[in-house]
Amino acid sequence: MSNLEIEPGAAPESVLMTTDILDNLDQMSSSLEEIKSISYVTQEECNEIPNNENFDYSNNDNEVPPTEDDFHLNKEWTSKLKHVFILSMAGKPIYSRYGNEDKLAWLFGVMQTLVSFIQSSDDCIQSMHAGDTHFVFLVKKPLILVAVSKTKESDSQLRYQLNYAFNQITSILTLARLNKIYEQRQNYDLRRLLAGVERLIDHLLTFSENESSVMLGAVQCLPLNASIRDTISSAIVGACSKIKNLVFAILLANNKLITLVRMKKYCLHPADLHLIFNLVQASESLKNSESWTPLCLPKFDASGFLYGHVSYLSEDCQACLLLLTVEKDVFFTLSEAKQKIVEKLRRSNCLEAINESLAAPLESCASAGFTExxxxxxxxxxxxxxxxxxxxxxxxxxxxxxxxxxxxxxxxxxxxxxxxxxxxxxxxxxxxxxxxxxxxxxxxxxxxxxxxxxxxxxxxxxxxxxxxxxxxxxxxxxxxx
Structure with missing residues (x-):
């Protein structure tokens, strides 16, 4: 190791925010007040958005569809190794990973009672253990999230997954709107605003369980020669540099980052990028056309939306490009920029390079000479x-x-x-x-x-x-x- 002057992968400046996922479940970016001065989408404007009605959150292959027979004695339901429940502070059901929330209302009531009982003693419930079953609680007002698990995951790992589920809801509504809803009506049924979003939560929970990126609080990149990655970045910069208030341009494929171009001084948190990965992977409808959707990135700013132009590069290159801006009326401007980017990438053979990397399996340890x-x-x-x-x-x-x-x-x-x-x-x-x-x-x-x-x-x-x-x-x- 003496030949290492600096650790592999280090760089003078990073496109991602350096973080330790163990210590930063609630950490937000410190740059928010500055960016709001460039006409950031306000909460009043957010309230005009009717629950992302132009965006389809469907098509989750990992979803287990609920049945009419789901209840606490159903063998299929009780055999699941892990359940996740989300409810309001008033005990109103919001989400159950498996089963029908209405048929489990009694269970949500028990969870709310436990949380309230402990809070009455000026304490906060963290977890309970009964045999090989762990009950892990995450109280993030105005919501309560609970994992009931028979897996070997630690309480802290289960709590990270619950935090991701909370962030997924925040990314659709914003934390400011979520708080405002329950300030006005404590018994509000949030499912009215989250129709279809349960598919994203399902997919995100599977992602957080199976992907090492969540455990590490990091992102994996698609292997590409540095010259190719730089050419792709330059094409994005050339097409977008004159577009006012474009904050991030993200190109990704197969849950891997290809490049990220950003407004100066601003970085993206890995947890926010994981939400973007999840959105792309869980939404087959994105492959059919260009989409325009408001998206809140909780670690970047939990109080407002960025607007996202989301599209795949072309039929012959299944990499997805997201252009995130604070302007709500620039869909066609960003669509034109996307076409310019694709033209430049095609001329420089970058689309072929992306496809070759996607098609080629990662090198195994044995093929790299590490047989042990x-x-x-x-x-x-x-x-x-x-x-x-x-x-x-x-x-x-x-x-x-x-x-x-x-x-x-x-x-x-x-x-x-x-x-x-x-x-x-x-x-x-x-x-x-x-x-x-x-x-x-x-x-x-x-x-x-x-x-x-x-x-x-x-x-x-x-x-x-x-x-x-x-x-x-x-x-x-x-x-x-």
């Missing part, structure tokens, strides 16, 4: 980006086992009672090393017979290997309009 390593996660803290190789045997058919290993190890490394900087453990199935440094986090799963000294040597080689390829694996430049 099965898989790893590497996160650069300063840029909030991470890289992982392709999943290979023995986890090809059991990805959930690998996910569980990482969640358990991450929890041990970042335990609130006894945090660790370095962890190495070995069992009959695998050996695991986790390392938390000032600049990066690394989680490595080895073959079970690897000893400590060999693991250290392999980690040094691995970091040097990533360092040599950092321009391909990470978004190192921070282009601005």
């Amino acid at each position: 390593i099965r898989h790893y996660l590497y996160k650069c803290k300063s840029t909030a980006q991470f890289y992982q190789p392709n999943i290979s045997p023995p986890y090809t058919q059991t990805k959930s086992d690998l996910t569980e290993i990482y969640k358990r190890t991450h929890h041990r490394l970042h335990s609130t009672s006894k945090p660790l900087k370095l962890l190495f453990e070995r069992n009959s199935n695998e050996a695991i090393l986790a390392w938390d440094t000032k600049g990066f986090e690394l989680f490595v799963v080895f073959e079970p017979l690897v000893d400590t000294s060999t693991a250290i040597v392999l980690v040094g080689r691995l970091l040097n290997w990533i360092k040599k390829r950092e321009e391909k694996f990470f978004h190192l430049n921070a282009p601005t309009f």
Whole structure:
């Protein structure tokens, strides 16, 4: 590791906000007051938007459709390993991951009673354990979120997932509007405003359970040569630099970031980008036409909307472009800019490069020469980006086992009672090393017979290997309009 002058993936300036997801569930950007001076969408204007009626939140392949027979003794319902419930502070049902909220009204009432009882003692309920079942509560006024889980996820990991669900609701309504609704009517049925949004929440919960990006508080980039990524960024800057009050331009594909161009001084929080990923992945309708939708990014500003022009580049390149602005009447201006971007990318063969990267599987550990390593996660803290190789045997058919290993190890490394900087453990199935440094986090799963000294040597080689390829694996430049 002596050849590393600086950790792989580090850059002088980042397009993403540096964050530690463990400590920043409620942290907001400090730049909001400044950006509001450039005609940011006001709350009064937000109230004129009739619940995003021009946007389709449907088509979630992971959704389990509710049935008329859903109730607390239904075997299909009780067999689920994890339930998530959302209710108002008054106990009004808002969301249930499985089943029908109306048939579970009694259960929502019990949850609200528990929260109120503890609050009457000037305390706040965090969790309860009954055998192998965890009841985790997140009270975020004016809502209460509850996870009932038999999985091996920690309470803190379940709480992150609940926070994401809360952010998903905020992204549709804004926190300001949500608070105003319940200030005026405590018993308001929020489902009237969230019709169809439950599909986004369903998809987001699955995303937060299965994607390492949520656990790490980071984003993975689509591997591209640095020259290609720079050309794509330059094409966006050239087409958009004269458009007033364009805040972010984001190009992504397959839950991976291709490039992010931003207004000077402003960065995007990884949690907000995860919401954008979820929106794109959960909405098949986006592939059919250009869309125009208000979108609140809670970590950027929970009180107002950005307007988003959302479209895929072309029929022969399934990368999605989002142009986010504070202006509500520039759909056609952004549509023209999008066409200019596509023309430039086609002339420079960037569309082909994106397609080739999407079609090519990530390099596996074995093909990279690390036969003793099965898989790893590497996160650069300063840029909030991470890289992982392709999943290979023995986890090809059991990805959930690998996910569980990482969640358990991450929890041990970042335990609130006894945090660790370095962890190495070995069992009959695998050996695991986790390392938390000032600049990066690394989680490595080895073959079970690897000893400590060999693991250290392999980690040094691995970091040097990533360092040599950092321009391909990470978004190192921070282009601005």
